[in-house]
Amino acid sequence: xxxxxxxxxxxxxxxxxxxxxxxxxxxxxxxxxxxxxxxxxxxxxxxxxxxxxxxxxxxxxxxxxxxxxxxxxxxxxxxxxxxxxxxxxxxxxxxxxxxxxxxxxxxxxxxxxxxxxxxxxxxxxxxxxxxxxxxxxxxxxxxxxxxxxxxxxxxxxxxxxxxxxxxxxxxxxxxxxxxxxxxxxxxxxxxxxxxxxxxxxxxxxxxxxxxxxxxxxxxxxxxxxxxxxxxxxxxxxxxxxxxxxxxxxxxxxxxxxxxxxxxxxxxxxxxxxxxxxxxxxxxxxxxxxxxxxxxxxxxxxxxxxxxxxxxxxxxxxxxxxxxxxxxxxxxxxxxxxxxxxxxxxxxxxxxxxxxxxxxxxxxxxxxxxxxxxxxxxxx
Amino acid sequence: xxxxxxxxxxxxxxxxxxxxxxxxxxxxxxxxxxxxxxxxxxxxxxxxxxxxxxxxxxxxxxxxxxxxxxxxxxxxxxxxxxxxxxxxxxxxxxxxxxxxxxxxxxxxxxxxxxxxxxxxxxxxxxxxxxxxxxxxxxxxxxxxxxxxxxxxxxxxxxx
Numbered sequence: 001x002x003x004x005x006x007x008x009x010x011x012x013x014x015x016x017x018x019x020x021x022x023x024x025x026x027x028x029x030x031x032x033x034x035x036x037x038x039x040x041x042x043x044x045x046x047x048x049x050x051x052x053x054x055x056x057x058x059x060x061x062x063x064x065x066x067x068x069x070x071x072x073x074x075x076x077x078x079x080x081x082x083x084x085x086x087x088x089x090x091x092x093x094x095x096x097x098x099x100x101x102x103x104x105x106x107x108x109x110x111x112x113x114x115x116x117x118x119x120x121x122x123x124x125x126x127x128x129x130x131x132x133x134x135x136x137x138x139x140x141x142x143x144x145x146x147x148x149x150x151x152x153x154x155x156x157x158x159x160x161x162x163x164x165x166x167x168x169x170x171x172x173x174x175x176x177x178x179x180x181x182x183x184x185x186x187x188x189x190x191x192x193x194x195x196x197x198x199x200x201x202x203x204x205x206x207x208x209x210x211x212x213x214x215x216x217x218x219x220x221x222x223x224x225x226x227x228x229x230x231x232x233x234x235x236x237x238x239x240x241x242x243x244x245x246x247x248x249x250x251x252x253x254x255x256x257x258x259x260x261x262x263x264x265x266x267x268x269x270x271x272x273x274x275x276x277x278x279x280x281x282x283x284x285x286x287x288x289x290x291x292x293x294x295x296x297x298x299x300x301x302x303x304x305x306x307x308x309x310x311x312x313x314x315x316x317x318x319x320x321x322x323x324x325x326x327x328x329x330x331x332x333x334x335x336x337x338x339x340x341x342x343x344x345x346x347x348x349x350x351x352x353x354x355x356x357x358x359x360x361x362x363x364x365x366x367x368x369x370x371x372x373x374x375x376x377x378x379x
Numbered sequence: 380x381x382x383x384x385x386x387x388x389x390x391x392x393x394x395x396x397x398x399x400x401x402x403x404x405x406x407x408x409x410x411x412x413x414x415x416x417x418x419x420x421x422x423x424x425x426x427x428x429x430x431x432x433x434x435x436x437x438x439x440x441x442x443x444x445x446x447x448x449x450x451x452x453x454x455x456x457x458x459x460x461x462x463x464x465x466x467x468x469x470x471x472x473x474x475x476x477x478x479x480x481x482x483x484x485x486x487x488x489x490x491x492x493x494x495x496x497x498x499x500x501x502x503x504x505x506x507x508x509x510x511x512x513x514x515x516x517x518x519x520x521x522x523x524x525x526x527x528x529x530x531x532x533x534x535x536x537x538x
Contacts, residue, residue, distance in 0.1 A: 118471060123521070126410050126438065127494045130528065131469065131476045131517065139467035140484060147506055191469045191482075192501070234444070236436055237490035241465060363494070 005092045006214035006221040007375065008102075009038020010332040015174045015205035015320035019112040023055050027108035027206040028066040030325075034104065034208035042069050045210070046100040051077040051087030051107045052324035054114075063106060078324075081271065081359020082229070083107065084207065085327030085371035089227045091211050101213045107328030108206035111321075116202065119323075127363040134361050135199055138274035139191035141241045145276050146193075148242040148291065153193050155294035157184035159275035160197050160317055162303060167314025169344040172329070174203045174320035198275040203320040207328035209335075214378075222338050225258035225352075226374040232366035239366060246366045247284035247358055254354070254372040255286070262286035265308060265374075266350040267337055269330035271358045272315040281356060282310065304345050312337065312345045323359060327371060330355035338377040351377045407520050409528040414438040415514075422514055424529055426491075428455035435490055460534055461487040463508045468501045475526075476518040485510055485531055495531045509534035 011033020018026055027050075035042065048069065050060030060074040077087040084107025091103035114120065118135060121128035145151060161181055167173035179197060187195035214223050230250040255261055268285060272278035279293035287308050288296040296302060302310040313319060313333045316326060334353035336342045342350075353375045360368025408415050414437070415424045426437030430453050434445035437457060442449035466483030469476075481497040481504070496517045497504070515530030 117473070129409055130494050131472060131480060131482055131496060132494055133469075133472065135471060136467050136469045136482050139469075140465040140482070143465045143467065143506060188470070189468075190471045191467045193467075235492075236434075237488070237492050238464075238486055239492070241484075 003096055004214040004223040004225075005095045005211050006223045007209050007331060007335050008040060008212050009034045009036070009210040010208065010335045011035075011037050012172055012207035012325070012329050012332045013205060014172045015203050015322060015325070015329070017112050018110070018204045021204075023059065023108060023110040023204075024062045024066055026110065026204060027059070027063040027106050027208070030108070030206035030208040031063065031067055031104060031106055034210050038210035040102060040210050040212065042067070044102050045069065045072065045104045046102050047073045047075070047091070047094055048104045048106065049075045049077060049087040049091045051079070051083035051085070051105070051327060052109050053078055053080050053083050054109050054111065055324070059108065060106065063108070069104075079360070079369045079371075081273070081321070081323045082327060082357045082369035082371040083109075083324035084329070085355065085357045085373060086229055086369065088209065088211070088328060088331060088373065089229050089371060092224050092227045095211065095213050103211050105209045105211060105328060106206065107208070107325040109322035109324040110204040111202045111323070112204050114202070121361050125361070125363050128361065132361065135194055135274065136191040137361055138276055139194045141280070142193055142274075142276035144241040145280060149294065151279060151294040153185060154181055155279070155297065156193065156198055156275045157181040158294075158297055159272065159278045160184045162297070163272065163311060163314045163317040166304065166312055166345055167318030170313040170319065173314045173318045174201050174205075175314070175318040194274060194276075200273045200316040200321040203322055205320055205322040205325040205329065207325050207332050209328055209331050221378050222335050222375050223378050224373060225260065225376045226254040226372065228254040228257060228373075229369065229371045231369055232362075234364045236364055242280070243290060244280050244284045244358070244366060246370045247281055247356060250370040250372045251285045251354075251356065254374050258374040258376070260352065260374060262308075264352050265354050266352050267309045267312055267334070267347045269313075269334055269353065269355040270310055270315065271326075271356055272311055272317050273321055275317065277358075278310065278315065285354065285356065304347060309347045312342070312347055327355070327357045330357065331373065331375070334375050338375060407524050407526050409517065409526055410438040415529055418514060422459070424457040424459065424512065426455045426457055427452035429453070437491065437493065457491060457493075458487045459512045461485040461493075461510060461512070463504065463506060463510045463531065464492065465506055466497070466501075466504055475521065475523070480517075483531060485512070493529070495529055497531045499532055503533060511536070
């Protein structure tokens with residue numbers, strides 16, 4: 001690909017609980033922050049893409065009305081946990097196609113509307129009607145993953161310990177307190193073997209990005225080198241739950257599109273909605289061979305300062321996971337890293353970031369949607 | 380209210396199951412009374428099989444997702460024995476499911492895996508275990524009526 005899209009500006013709000021704030025207000029704050037960060041005027045934005053899973057009808061238009069941006073094409077994107085990243089992909093595609101030069105991408109969700117508990121899956125889905133929700137699905141993955149690899153519950157807990165340690169310095173994270181392995185293991189059981197601290201929190205949040213056609217020679221920029229979306233293959237029967245075929249496939253396509261390999265990556269923002277997911281995604285993203293994720297974590301390689309820092313800001317486990325916002329928040333945190341402004345969690349010399357979201361619980365499918373982006377720093 | 384026809388299972392796992400022919404509105408089978416019903420020797424789980432390519436599915440459906448044959452596929456009785464692929468004891472769940480409860484993936488044959496509830500004590504279960512499917516109560520519908528479906532027990536305990 002010869003043309004490129006650059007991420008000209010980003011902004012997000014601290015994720016947390018904002019039960020009495022309208023969702024449009026949460027998102028408008030992120031949108032204004034991204035516009036200001038980019039220096040792009042509202043009048044220059046040609047299209048808007050809004051990713052949200054639980055904000056009802058036309059969230060994009062409702063948000064834009066609050067910031068005086070109306071009358072332009074708005075695409076609302078619903079793809080569960082991949083909504084925000086899918087919205088970004090749509091914006092990237094619109095620019096790459098030549099249709100437009102500048103777009104605003106917003107990701108938002110307000111999960112406190114559900115008053116606690118697990119997220120509602122589709123009532124018509126037989127697995128959901130049988131009593132499955134996301135934590136239970138990941139719990140069964142964890143059981144198989146541990147049986148297949150020899151990983152232990154302490155290894156699962158170690159993912160949460162790293163996340164919490166990283167989040168202490170992330171002003172946008174919902175949880176910012178260090179925890180110990182013992183505290184993680186003894187927290188309330190959600191679905192065996194997962195405890196409360198092994199699951200991302202329920203909360204609200206919004207993030208936004210201004211993307212535009214990249215003009216070489218315009219100075220340092222963060223460009224999008226890959227933007228890939230894939231869907232899990234539906235299987236009625238046997239499926240290996242200990243490895244994510246979907247994420248492996250999506251990542252492979254992304255590396256191919258970018259002309260890169262896992263060794264080129266400086267840092268990764270992965271979909272650690274549940275601790276076992278981070279371990280599985282080390283393998284699916286090619287950071288270690290299959291079965292070696294717990295050892296990779298234990299070696300320190302995925303800590304800030306290690307060979308391949310993963311979720312240096314605390315990931316979904318601590319930042320939180322208002323589903324539509326997450327994909328765009330990963331872009332925000334990646335851009336700060338690539339610009340060198342990430343503060344205490346800065347990954348030294350960061351030049352390439354990979355972001356990955358994977359979501360949607362649908363019967364018979366290894367998740368409904370996975371979106372992977374690769375960003376690169378250009379001088 | 381459904382007439383109690385038979386007590387299925389033993390001890391703590393025993394359940395009262397409606398008659399095989401009971402179609403009264405208050406008896407709710409998941410996914411449907413056409414797909415699963417009956418007691419004892421009459422217990423059946425019925426899906427679809429494509430007469431053209433042999434692809435099987437559950438619940439019953441009109442179209443073959445493999446070869447697009449349809450509308451209309453053959454009825455297919457699922458095996459009532461399988462292997463427990465993975466399971467978990469769910470604690471955080473909607474109240475109508477009466478948590479904590481066991482949820483597991485049961486492989487009935489290479490191309491048929493079901494998500495199944497169980498009332499067996501978790502310490503009696505292990506991955507790779509041979510299990511049998513029997514009717515059981517799994518909670519209540521969103522509107523509060525009793526909900527029945529297939530459940531799994533260790534194979535041999537259903538004899």
